[in-house]
Amino acid sequence: MKTRPVKPSRTMKRFGSRSIALRPKPAQKTYTPPKCWNGPFEFFNLPPELRDHILELIILDWDTHNRDIVHLFLTCHRIYAEAAAIFYREVYLDNMHLRGTADPFLTGTITRVAPRQYVQTLTIRFAMKDQIYLFGESYGSALREMVEEGKLQRLQLEIGSRFPNFEFWGIEDETSSCDDIRVTGKQGEKLVISAPRYITKTPFQNFLKFLEESNIPKIVLYVDADDHSKFWCLFHRAHPSGKRCEGEWISATRVLRIQWQSLVKVLKGAQPVKPTKDC
Numbered sequence: 001m002k003t004r005p006v007k008p009s010r011t012m013k014r015f016g017s018r019s020i021a022l023r024p025k026p027a028q029k030t031y032t033p034p035k036c037w038n039g040p041f042e043f044f045n046l047p048p049e050l051r052d053h054i055l056e057l058i059i060l061d062w063d064t065h066n067r068d069i070v071h072l073f074l075t076c077h078r079i080y081a082e083a084a085a086i087f088y089r090e091v092y093l094d095n096m097h098l099r100g101t102a103d104p105f106l107t108g109t110i111t112r113v114a115p116r117q118y119v120q121t122l123t124i125r126f127a128m129k130d131q132i133y134l135f136g137e138s139y140g141s142a143l144r145e146m147v148e149e150g151k152l153q154r155l156q157l158e159i160g161s162r163f164p165n166f167e168f169w170g171i172e173d174e175t176s177s178c179d180d181i182r183v184t185g186k187q188g189e190k191l192v193i194s195a196p197r198y199i200t201k202t203p204f205q206n207f208l209k210f211l212e213e214s215n216i217p218k219i220v221l222y223v224d225a226d227d228h229s230k231f232w233c234l235f236h237r238a239h240p241s242g243k244r245c246e247g248e249w250i251s252a253t254r255v256l257r258i259q260w261q262s263l264v265k266v267l268k269g270a271q272p273v274k275p276t277k278d279c
């Protein structure tokens with residue numbers, strides 16, 4: 001009996017020279033359970049957002065009795081940098097107790113572990129007479145560095161002393177009394193105002209220069225609100241009603257925000273009407 005080869009039907013699809021049906025089945029793999037131990041957990045393998053969240057949970061719940069925070073900072077440079085960026089994000093320096101000396105936080109060269117390079121928002125409360133000169137000297141350069149080499153974005157300055165009493169200018173200073181001072185009005189006109197002669201002196205004028213020439217993205221200036229009508233009404237936001245302030249409508253707040261651009265425009269280059277030998 002003769003056998004004939006089967007003629008392939010037209011519907012049989014061919015791939016290459018052999019049909020699928022003729023392909024050998026792939027060898028079955030044996031199941032291997034996943035390994036339970038993959039080596040030590042790498043903290044830095046986590047995305048930055050998760051690392052920040054973990055560090056915030058540790059750092060923001062910190063209290064003075066918890067020494068773990070110190071150990072965290074001492075782990076390595078990389079952990080220090082990430083932890084410091086959270087810990088020093090907002091810093092408040094109350095310098096009212098410092099008499100003519102700079103705050104150690106803002107002095108010294110900026111190094112890889114200097115805390116001030118991590119500050120984004122810095123608030124300094126200071127006494128006018130004792131410390132305003134620092135902005136024309138060491139504070140000026142320190143703050144400039146904190147922008148160029150660090151993260152500083154916002155500087156809040158709070159003049160803590162009242163105006164213009166002995167706490168403000170110093171009780172024995174001859175500049176504490178008010179005098180007729182020639183200034184430039186907001187529209188560029190020449191004005192004479194009653195103000196302490198101190199605003200014509202180098203430390204105050206250098207402070208205005210610092211405000212005007214600083215590279216800090218945002219500066220906010222506050223003064224004591226209690227007696228602002230004696231001097232600062234010229235420089236704060238106008239009342240929406242257009243009424244004259246007289247120190248009443250905004251005095252509920254402890255501090256008053258000053259439009260420092262107006263302060264610079266009006267008081268820069270201020271001169272006493274009657275020059276004396278010490279001017």
Ligand SMILES: [Zn+2]
Binds near residue numbers: 228236245247248
């Ligand atoms: Zn006012």
